Amino acid sequence: MQFEKEVEILVPREKVWNFIWDVDRFITCVPGCKEAKTIEAGKLYSATMIEKVGPFRVEFPTTIEVLEREDLTHIKAQASGADNKIGSRMKLSLDVKLRQQGEKTVLGFVAGVDILGKLAALGHGIIKRKADQVLDEFARAVKKQLEGDS
């Protein structure tokens, strides 16, 4: 499943960039994310992702690896996790791009999400919709956090 989102934030690019690397603040914008830890700053992080669709609840202890980084411009990362209780795995590839547009910053991201295992029984459509909702909520939260600061 591939998702593309763009969010315009009325703050300078430096501020958005610094925010992305501030793990404690950043995770407050990721719905269902808790216990984020820095294993190796700028390279390796861990977190637990919890999501619910009706009565179905998944908990993915996740490792996030930063693959590429170009200051103020681009981050490429991948994440993976498994919920052994329900026998399902999650893989995520993330391409984040920042560009300055006048006084605002455009934060764009392309996310590839794969859900494998029993959770897939819920149906591709429902999972896709949930992932889309999570990304929308994330984009709104980032905008709110950063614009609230300025």
Add this chain to the structure above:
Amino acid sequence: MLRPFRLEEPETVKEVSELLGRFGETAKVYAGGTELLLAMKEGLVHYERLVNVKNVKGLNDVTLDDSMMRIGALCTHHQLETSPLLQQKLAALVRLEQNVANVRVRQVGTLGGNLCFAEPHADPGILLLALGATMVAQRANSKREIPAEQFFVDAYETCVEADEVLTEIQVPVPVRNSGVSYLKFGYLERPSVGVAVALQVRDDGTSILDTRIAVGCAGPAPKRVREAEEQLSGKSLDEATKNVSKAGEIAGRAAQAISDLHGSQEYKEHIVGVLLKRAFQNALSQYRAVQR
């Protein structure tokens, strides 16, 4: 494999509600179990307690009270597809029930369970929306009536609270000048799109007095589409027939169709339009047949 759980066997709605209130998210109502037990066997959900409601009396009757059909939430699909009273007064629901899943599911699966599990591809909720049904949910000492429009919240989600029990579905019996049709399209037992139309024609037979349109299966939950209804309600029969394509386009967009292995969003939106047109014609034919 099914993990161990405790089976509670209450005999009254009050006891059921109290058990659900006491054990919260660790307990779940168990009626037919056709969807819940599958999910539990797959390990997708686990509850420490299942609260078997099948011993609660009075929840599996179909009765007619003036012009209101009262369907007990524990009525099985089979009971509904073979009910002479429903056949006489709500034939569209009987036809729908005859095509729910397969014979094994219909024998044990209940209407209440189907509605509460809120599986996105379940279709009874779509027709009940078009029929203007009301769901009755009870707690130990209280009861509330929920219009079908408010009942479905999202995929696998209804507005029934954790300690509430769905006890009855009330369906107004369509009046004489009316027609009701439900059509679905899908692969084997799984509908990808479902559309229901209920219309009422004015006494003089010249125009549509009221229309209710509901769509489902394509998106996360059944949905009434008022904007599409406006294309038909209050219009002459000819004008409504002309407008039905437009109503179909509106309903298609409103269906919140999700692309999946059974079809793209655009494809499902198109099918909504096709089914709506046919359902409208069916409903109109029913009305005309009764007038003859």
